[in-house]
Amino acid sequence: MAIDTRPTPVITTLDDALAGLDALERASRPPRDRPSRRLLRATWPKFATLACILVVWQIAVWVHWQRHILQTPAHVGSQLVSLLSSSLFWQSCWATAQQAGLGYLLVIVIGGLVGTAVARIRVLRSAVGSLITGMQTMPSVLWYPLGYMVFGQTSKAIILMMVLGAAPAVANGFISGIDQVPPGLVRAGRILGARGIALDRHVILPAAFPSILGGLKQGWAFAWHALMAGEFLITLTPLSLGGRTVNALSYGDYATVVALMVVIVAVGIAVDGVFSWADRNLRSRYGLIEASAS
Amino acid sequence: MTILAPRPPVEARRAAPVVDLASVTKLHGHGPDAVVALQDVSLTAASGEFVCLLGASGCGKSTLLNLVAGFDQPTTGVVTVGMQSPDHVDSPTGRGTDLAGGSTTAMLFQDANLFPWLTIAANVELPMRLRGVPKREREAAALDLLERVRLGGFSTKHPHELSGGMRQRVALARALAQDAGLLLMDEPFGALDAITRDLLHDELEALWIERGFTVVFVTHNVREAARLGDRIVLLTSRPGRVAETWSVGIERPRRIDSPEIASIAATVTDRLRMEVSRHGH
Numbered sequence: 001m002a003i004d005t006r007p008t009p010v011i012t013t014l015d016d017a018l019a020g021l022d023a024l025e026r027a028s029r030p031p032r033d034r035p036s037r038r039l040l041r042a043t044w045p046k047f048a049t050l051a052c053i054l055v056v057w058q059i060a061v062w063v064h065w066q067r068h069i070l071q072t073p074a075h076v077g078s079q080l081v082s083l084l085s086s087s088l089f090w091q092s093c094w095a096t097a098q099q100a101g102l103g104y105l106l107v108i109v110i111g112g113l114v115g116t117a118v119a120r121i122r123v124l125r126s127a128v129g130s131l132i133t134g135m136q137t138m139p140s141v142l143w144y145p146l147g148y149m150v151f152g153q154t155s156k157a158i159i160l161m162m163v164l165g166a167a168p169a170v171a172n173g174f175i176s177g178i179d180q181v182p183p184g185l186v187r188a189g190r191i192l193g194a195r196g197i198a199l200d201r202h203v204i205l206p207a208a209f210p211s212i213l214g215g216l217k218q219g220w221a222f223a224w225h226a227l228m229a230g231e232f233l234i235t236l237t238p239l240s241l242g243g244r245t246v247n248a249l250s251y252g253d254y255a256t257v258v259a260l261m262v263v264i265v266a267v268g269i270a271v272d273g274v275f276s277w278a279d280r281n282l283r284s285r286y287g288l289i290e291a292s293a294s
Numbered sequence: 295m296t297i298l299a300p301r302p303p304v305e306a307r308r309a310a311p312v313v314d315l316a317s318v319t320k321l322h323g324h325g326p327d328a329v330v331a332l333q334d335v336s337l338t339a340a341s342g343e344f345v346c347l348l349g350a351s352g353c354g355k356s357t358l359l360n361l362v363a364g365f366d367q368p369t370t371g372v373v374t375v376g377m378q379s380p381d382h383v384d385s386p387t388g389r390g391t392d393l394a395g396g397s398t399t400a401m402l403f404q405d406a407n408l409f410p411w412l413t414i415a416a417n418v419e420l421p422m423r424l425r426g427v428p429k430r431e432r433e434a435a436a437l438d439l440l441e442r443v444r445l446g447g448f449s450t451k452h453p454h455e456l457s458g459g460m461r462q463r464v465a466l467a468r469a470l471a472q473d474a475g476l477l478l479m480d481e482p483f484g485a486l487d488a489i490t491r492d493l494l495h496d497e498l499e500a501l502w503i504e505r506g507f508t509v510v511f512v513t514h515n516v517r518e519a520a521r522l523g524d525r526i527v528l529l530t531s532r533p534g535r536v537a538e539t540w541s542v543g544i545e546r547p548r549r550i551d552s553p554e555i556a557s558i559a560a561t562v563t564d565r566l567r568m569e570v571s572r573h574g575h
């Protein structure tokens with residue numbers, strides 16, 4: 001049988017062909033789970049871990065391990081509840097939060113400026129690049145003598161500890177972020193007419209932002225470490241969270257010590273959660289992870 | 295120059311720049327280690343002309359485009375775009391500012407290089423934003439351009455939500471937003487599948503006929519060159535020199551599967567193979 005080689009009479013327009021191809025190439029994505037389901041999936045392992053810790057703790061009390069120090073989870077819990085209902089506790093929280101906010105702000109500003117400068121200026125990089133990495137590995141408590149010598153027993157000494165302990169992490173986030181900006185994007189930005197500050201603002205900093213955010217997150221962790229170390233070592237009025245913990249310890253009020261430790265850990269987890277959430281959102285917007293993968 | 299078919303008269307197009315390379319030589323590196331990327335290349339693209347540069351690896355195609363874009367300076371010779379020589383301008387990419395205040399040179403690459411943090415519409419708006427077009431005006435213009443490349447429905451999406459071919463069309467719209475008279479294209483469809491590439495040829499040709507910009511299009515695909523170009527310039531490899539130039543006088547719109555294209559492609563391929571085989575000995 002002869003094959004009919006006549007052209008198909010139907011002429012497809014470019015419009016239709018492109019629209020069809022677009023639809024085919026944007027293959028349907030799997031539907032996302034309901035938010036409540038996602039929340040459940042993300043949180044149940046955390047609660048399970050918490051339950052395990054409580055069980056082990058309770059068993060340790062039952063077998064009289066460290067019997068003069070260790071309180072039951074229930075006792076610590078009730079101590080925590082009474083803490084949460086005292087205004088003095090909230091004053092302490094506020095003092096610590098102020099210190100944390102001010103210190104972290106300085107960490108971001110100084111780390112950001114230093115990081116951007118080091119990433120852009122070659123001489124500066126060879127001068128202080130490895131120093132910054134080195135400083136990042138130093139425990140923040142090592143900065144206490146310096147803070148004490150310069151500012152004495154004041155909150156400024158704690159701020160100094162936070163900045164020296166955490167700014168290197170933020171700076172490194174900026175440096176690696178700016179280093180890793182794809183050259184193609186920079187070239188595209190230049191062609192589109194972005195130069196100087198406009199290139200930084202519209203291309204380089206946004207392109208570096210996922211790594212910068214990573215640096216900010218790590219910087220927060222270091223700043224929090226430094227703040228707690230500082231508060232344990234430098235007593236302030238009104239008493240900060242760390243200062244109160246030291247105070248309770250000196251009175252042998254172990255239940256309060258543990259309750260305050262729980263608070264400090266909870267704050268750390270909460271802030272980390274905010275950073276992780278921001279990081280996930282950013283990555284899915286940039287197309288660095290599938291939106292449904294988180 | 296070999297004429298394969300009679301060339302239709304060049305219509306009077308909107309002011310699009312002329313690209314002229316006069317005896318351009320470009321060395322990479324210095325001293326005895328220097329590599330000759332381009333040797334004594336003379337080449338002209340008339341205003342509104344579609345010129346395809348063709349060559350195997352190492353022919354200096356991308357070097358040549360970078361010189362025309364002003365990213366790089368020739369070692370000897372002169373590159374002229376429009377009425378200005380880049381040698382006379384301080385900023386390498388700052389030359390050729392057109393009457394509307396936009397950059398006259400737009401450039402597309404194999405990678406669309408869209409900014410992943412911006413929506414599709416914001417990507418197209420960026421060149422207008424950079425030259426100070428008011429927000430409302432540039433938003434409307436960006437939507438028009440996206441409609442023009444048939445992506446009006448995707449303006450609020452982010453680049454990663456689009457396919458490769460769609461991203462390349464957004465890049466095309468973004469280049470058009472520069473209101474450029476000269477479009478430099480460095481294997482822009484090289485990473486796309488044949489079906490998509492074919493449709494984008496149609497799209498590019500339609501836009502070029504409509505807007506009349508000058509195009510310098512680099513490719514290693516002979517059929518693509520014959521499909522799109524008014525003229526095909528074959529470059530030799532290591533060093534890059536102009537081996538031969540053909541005028542393609544086939545009427546537009548063209549089809550890549552037409553016998554005329556196939557016959558030109560055969561001629562060019564033979565010459566290309568001859569050129570490539572020199573390097574095997």
